[in-house]
Amino acid sequence: xxxxxxxxxxxxxxxxxxxxxxxxxxxxxxxxxxxxxxxxxxxxxxxxxxxxxxxxxxxxxxxxxxxxxxxxxxxxxxxxxxxxxxxxxxxxxxxxxxxxxxxxxxxxxxxxxxxxxxxxxxxxxxxxxxxxxxxxxxxxxxxxxxxxxxxxxxxxx
Numbered sequence: 001x002x003x004x005x006x007x008x009x010x011x012x013x014x015x016x017x018x019x020x021x022x023x024x025x026x027x028x029x030x031x032x033x034x035x036x037x038x039x040x041x042x043x044x045x046x047x048x049x050x051x052x053x054x055x056x057x058x059x060x061x062x063x064x065x066x067x068x069x070x071x072x073x074x075x076x077x078x079x080x081x082x083x084x085x086x087x088x089x090x091x092x093x094x095x096x097x098x099x100x101x102x103x104x105x106x107x108x109x110x111x112x113x114x115x116x117x118x119x120x121x122x123x124x125x126x127x128x129x130x131x132x133x134x135x136x137x138x139x140x141x142x143x144x145x146x147x148x149x150x151x152x153x154x155x156x157x
Contacts, residue, residue: 061091069081117131
């Protein structure tokens, strides 16, 4: 009984000593120096792009969304998640640090198809896709959207 308690106490002592030692995650790689980065905030209408010349102006771009996110299918059957956007973008510039200016009104008749291509917003980036690469169901949907926009423009709204 006495040897069992001595063994238990020695094991506990070893565990306490090893718990106080700081072992690096990878002994071959030393600790890194961490840097702080500033956290920005606030909602913006789109992307803010600085000019390379350092003119002190900020550029704000908003895409005109014509159809919400869905899976577009290629003629090969491959899906692509994205939003259908017009070829026109709403762009304003303002001095850096100034409040975001109001965006102009969207076009009355946005361009859905241009030179046989459509524009999809994939991962917040516009991508031009040939209309012939999309499935016939997607082309019918795009034709319906184009017809609805033409009708709305003809009514003068």
